[in-house]
Each structure stands twice: as C-alpha cells, then as structure tokens.
Amino acid sequence: MATTVQNSKPIRFGKPSMTNLPYDLGSRIINTIMNSPKPDFTETDRIVSELMKKIDEERGAENGCVVSEGSSAQ
Amino acid sequence: MDALSAKGVLHNKWFYCDHLGSSENDLTDIKTFSVRDPDIAGGLANYLQNQAFDDENNNAMRTYLVRDYYTDELVGYFSIKSGMVSLNERKIEDDDGNIQVTFDTVPGIEIANFAVNNAFVVKHPEWKGLGVMIFDSFIRPLATQVASISGTMLLYIFALPFDSLINQYQRAYRFLRLEKRDEDDLHKRLKPFYDQSCIFMFQML
Numbered sequence: 024m025a026t027t028v029q030n031s032k033p034i035r036f037g038k039p040s041m042t043n044l045p046y047d048l049g050s051r052i053i054n055t056i057m058n059s060p061k062p063d064f065t066e067t068d069r070i071v072s073e074l075m076k077k078i079d080e081e082r083g084a085e086n087g088c089v090v091s092e093g094s095s096a097q
Numbered sequence: 098m099d100a101l102s103a104k105g106v107l108h109n110k111w112f113y114c115d116h117l118g119s120s121e122n123d124l125t126d127i128k129t130f131s132v133r134d135p136d137i138a139g140g141l142a143n144y145l146q147n148q149a150f151d152d153e154n155n156n157a158m159r160t161y162l163v164r165d166y167y168t169d170e171l172v173g174y175f176s177i178k179s180g181m182v183s184l185n186e187r188k189i190e191d192d193d194g195n196i197q198v199t200f201d202t203v204p205g206i207e208i209a210n211f212a213v214n215n216a217f218v219v220k221h222p223e224w225k226g227l228g229v230m231i232f233d234s235f236i237r238p239l240a241t242q243v244a245s246i247s248g249t250m251l252l253y254i255f256a257l258p259f260d261s262l263i264n265q266y267q268r269a270y271r272f273l274r275l276e277k278r279d280e281d282d283l284h285k286r287l288k289p290f291y292d293q294s295c296i297f298m299f300q301m302l
Contacts, residue, residue: 037291038255039283041182048282049184049201055275056182056203056251062271062300064233070269071233074226078111081223082167 104166107235112172114235117153117160124150126171127162131215137257141212145174149210152176158209161239163231165217172217173231176210177239182251205251205299206240229269237302244302252302255295263296272298 044052105113117123127145132138145160152158160176183202191197213228240252256266266272274280275297284294 035290035292036257036295037287037293038295039287039297041180041253041283041297043183043185046184046187048279049182051279052275052283053182053184053201053203055279056299056301059273059299059301064271067229067233067269067271070226070229074224074230075110077224082111 105164106161107238108166109230109234111166112163112230112234113166114161114163114231117149117162117174120162122169123162127174129214129216130171130174130212132212133215133218137259138212141210144176144210145212149174149176160210161235163235170217170220171214172227173213174210175208175212175231175236177206177236178209179243179249180205180207180253182253203250204248205253206243206249206302208236208252208254211236211254226269232270240302249302251299253297253299256298258293258296263298266298270300272300274298 041052103113105115105119107114117127120126127149130142130145132142135142149158149160153160158176158178160174162171163173163175164170165172181202181204188196211228211231213231218224218227237252240249243249254266254272256262256272263274267274275283280294280296283297287294
C-alpha cells in the first residue's frame with residue numbers, strides 16, 4: 024500500500040507594525056480610528072451578567088448560602 | 098468579602114487579577130496553564146511559562162494572572178503594554194515658509210497576550226464567557242486607569258485571522274476593524290517574512 028508523507032509547514036502569523044506608517048496609509052488609518060465611536064458594551068454586559076448569574080446559582084447551591092455582592096474594580 | 102482582605106489589584110464577585118509574580122504560587126501554577134488549541138495558540142502558553150517573568154522584570158510587559166477568588170485556581174492571563182499608531186516623519190512647510198519635521202501619533206495600550214486556562218474551562222464547561230468577563234472586569238478597567246494617568250486613546254489587539262475569533266472580538270468585546278483596503282495594505286508590509294497577518298482590531302477608551 025502506498026503511503027504519502029505530508030510535510031505540513033506551520034503557518035507563520037505576523038503582527039503588522041502600526042508605527043512609522045507611510046503617510047497615505049497611516050493618515051487613512053488614523054482618520055478611521057479618530058472617527059470611530061466609543062464601544063457599546065450592551066452585549067458584553069449581557070454575557071458577563073449571565074456568567075455571574077450562572078456562578079451564583081452553582082456556588083450558592085453548593086454552599087447553601089446567599090452570596091453577597093463583591094467590590095467592583097478599584 | 099471585605100475591602101481589607103480584598104485580593105489582587107482588581108476583583109469582582111468571583112474572580113481577581115494580580116501581577117505575575119505577586120504570589121509565591123505563580124511560578125508553579127503557570128506550569129499547569131493550557132490552551133484549547135495548542136497548534137494554534139500554543140505560543141500563549143509558551144510565553145506565560147517561558148518569557149513572561151523576564152518581560153515583567155524588564156518592564157517590557159505587564160502580565161496579570163486571573164484567578165478564582167475562592168479557590169485561587171488559574172482562570173486566565175493577559176499581558177498589556179504601551180504602544181501607538183503613528184505616521185512616519187515627514188517635512189511640512191509652515192505659514193512662514195519654514196520646513197518642519199512632524200509625525201502624528203495615536204497613543205494606546207496593546208493587549209499583547211490574552212488566554213483563558215483550558216484546564217479551568219474543562220472543570221466548568223457551563224461557565225461561558227470567561228474571556229469576556231476578564232476583558233470587562235480587568236483589561237478595560239486597567240486600560241482606563243492608565244488613560245487617567247497618561248495620554249491613552251486606544252485599546253488594541255492583533256487577532257489571529259480566524260473568522261470565529263474575529264467575530265467574537267467584534268460581537269462580544271466590541272473591537273472594530275479597519276477598512277479592508279487598509280488592512281490589505283498593512284498586511285503587504287509583512288511579506289515575505291510571514292505567511293499570514295494578524296488582524297489589527299481596536300476600540301476607543
């Protein structure tokens with residue numbers, strides 16, 4: 024039975040440099056950035072809220088106690 | 098959980114983050130850190146285990162470990178460093194006809210590394226959104242703190258070019274992409290040294 028050996032080369036991922044950009048490209052990029060709106064975190068908040076609620080339920084059920092609110096970021 | 102015994106530099110109800118090296122257990126615990134797809138993201142585990150301490154000591158990077166507040170298990174980690182988007186220097190003529198050299202910059206914070214510990218995920222398969230929680234509770238607040246001290250307009254990341262990851266960064270983390278034309282021009286600058294380019298994604302602080 025013939026066998027085939029495949030030489031798979033790993034793909035090299037690079038990070039583009041964002042400094043010393045050529046004027047035309049850099050101007051367009053900086054213009055895009057400066058005209059971007061601040062993020063709307065409604066979906067982010069929903070995901071985090073669901074996660075915390077899940078943990079509350081699981082750990083509250085494990086310990087048989089009500090968990091109080093923790094301190095927020097300083 | 099009272100303020101006097103609060104753990105880490107930041108915490109929420111169930112998790113906290115602290116500088117790498119703050120705990121005597123860090124060196125041991127990071128050895129158990131794993132990623133879901135080692136073929137793709139193995140570099141993230143490798144960085145934490147083999148490079149992060151050196152970069153921390155040199156101030157080249159700030160790496161934070163995220164832990165379960167009550168069990169101290171390692172949940173994830175992220176590394177941030179200062180950065181900027183800038184144009185190259187160019188000469189312009191001012192109103193008086195004098196030539197000046199100028200360049201434009203947008204200062205920012207780069208999320209250089211960011212991974213959830215697969216060993217922790219496997220133990221809690223129903224806890225969806227741990228990465229989003231780390232970003233929301235720790236990464237973005239830290240970046241906001243930096244911005245309150247020194248000019249910082251941007252939070253950015255170079256995402257591996259996989260559609261599912263890019264979509265997640267857009268949908269759940271609210272990162273934006275550049276115009277396709279500009280992404281293509283950026284990526285051309287990488288050739289021939291790299292096969293594919295990570296995608297620059299950003300959000301305003």
